Amino acid sequence: MKQTPTRGGDQPLILSDKQGFDRRWFAPNLKAVYVPSRYEQVEEYVASALSEFGHDVKIASGRHCYENFVYNDSTRAIIDMSAINQAGFDAERNAYFVDAGCENWSAYRVLLNRYGKTLPAGSCYSVGAGGHISGGGYGLLSRLHGLTVDHLSAVDIVTWDAALGQAKLRHVSEHSSSQEERDLFWALRGAGCGNFGVIVRYYFAKLPDAPDYATQWSFAWDWDKIDQKTFDRLLDLYAEICAGMPNTDFSLLKLNHVSNGQIGLLVQFAALPGVSFQQHCQQVDARVRALEKRFAAIAPAAALQRPMGGHPGWMHTTHSHLNPQHLTYLEALQTVNGSGPNQFGKYKSAYMNKAFPSCQKHQIYTWLHHQPEGMDKDALKQSLLQVRRCWTGPTATTAISPARSRAIPGCIPRW
Numbered sequence: 001m002k003q004t005p006t007r008g009g010d011q012p013l014i015l016s017d018k019q020g021f022d023r024r025w026f027a028p029n030l031k032a033v034y035v036p037s038r039y040e041q042v043e044e045y046v047a048s049a050l051s052e053f054g055h056d057v058k059i060a061s062g063r064h065c066y067e068n069f070v071y072n073d074s075t076r077a078i079i080d081m082s083a084i085n086q087a088g089f090d091a092e093r094n095a096y097f098v099d100a101g102c103e104n105w106s107a108y109r110v111l112l113n114r115y116g117k118t119l120p121a122g123s124c125y126s127v128g129a130g131g132h133i134s135g136g137g138y139g140l141l142s143r144l145h146g147l148t149v150d151h152l153s154a155v156d157i158v159t160w161d162a163a164l165g166q167a168k169l170r171h172v173s174e175h176s177s178s179q180e181e182r183d184l185f186w187a188l189r190g191a192g193c194g195n196f197g198v199i200v201r202y203y204f205a206k207l208p209d210a211p212d213y214a215t216q217w218s219f220a221w222d223w224d225k226i227d228q229k230t231f232d233r234l235l236d237l238y239a240e241i242c243a244g245m246p247n248t249d250f251s252l253l254k255l256n257h258v259s260n261g262q263i264g265l266l267v268q269f270a271a272l273p274g275v276s277f278q279q280h281c282q283q284v285d286a287r288v289r290a291l292e293k294r295f296a297a298i299a300p301a302a303a304l305q306r307p308m309g310g311h312p313g314w315m316h317t318t319h320s321h322l323n324p325q326h327l328t329y330l331e332a333l334q335t336v337n338g339s340g341p342n343q344f345g346k347y348k349s350a351y352m353n354k355a356f357p358s359c360q361k362h363q364i365y366t367w368l369h370h371q372p373e374g375m376d377k378d379a380l381k382q383s384l385l386q387v388r389r390c391w392t393g394p395t396a397t398t399a400i401s402p403a404r405s406r407a408i409p410g411c412i413p414r415w
Helices: 039-053 104-115 129-134 179-188 228-243 277-296 329-335 358-368
Strands: 032-034 057-060 077-080 087-090 095-099 154-161 166-173 198-204 213-222 249-256 262-270 325-328 346-352 384-389 395-401
Touching (some): 032 039, 039 077, 039 166, 087 104, 154 179, 213 277, 262 277, 262 329, 277 325
Antiparallel strands (some): 087 095, 154 198, 213 325, 249 262, 249 384, 346 395, 384 395
């Protein structure tokens, strides 16, 4: 039976239906939004939307897609999974679960407070599990526990049978009886982000124990104290420190545009199981003192004066002084758990095999000082190159620009 959309049928669309977190993208031709609140509705809405709008149907959960995969000129209908948003433990399937519409912060709180578990997922509180986990699910504990999708044991997904014109809810895993479903589960663990159906729920047979404690340390350097030589030395030292960083630690170097006034560094030190709070604090304090000494030999540190932009958090939520903050793990999640306001940005990420060579450092410094003609002097305050430590091998870089995207010419990095 054909289902009336939640909005766009009897109820009119609202403006926010047509855009997500990134305000660059808009769906001007949107006609209908379907918001299922129970499993059987997903099947019904998928069937109705595809019958009415064909290939012009898109799926959203937290609306944080950085590109225009959901919000674009071709989008005529959206299946919004935000009302299916629980997390917990399914006794019948003997597995933890996170619904597609569940946002990071809700999943973290339930898994930690009820079960003492966590996901190595992202820090931005309003990111929905649907696209985040199918895209890998990278976060501050990924150096220790891998990607969230690495822990996936099963998925509930609604698929479409074009020959029969039917939508079908399936529970797929590597133990499914049919090879087709085992192949589908394999694909859902890394062969595409939301391309195979509408994911309703993720299952995890096992999850990592949440750390008891985590320490966060953030500070900045004032741009007026940094010339090209100092900048080069900071990047070299950061790469050297990252090479020896234990997997419990996560670091993020935020190379903001000069109009921001500062560049910043955020480090999280997660406690290992069995380590007391006192032991953790002593170990981290000693490491912080050693790092402070090495950085101070290059440039004086300063407290953060303004938002740093980018992810995780927005670095206006972190403590704005130079001392490490020893926190419970829940407090640590809360501290960097800020997406910031909706943005108008371009995000590009890559993995590096080694430290920046001289030509790249020169180009980065040059473009972080460039002011495009005719642009307001404050327009690039949230533009930055974000460098974070991932696994023992590569380092990741993310270029973020709320105004425009510019390539850095003159040198081809080894990504």
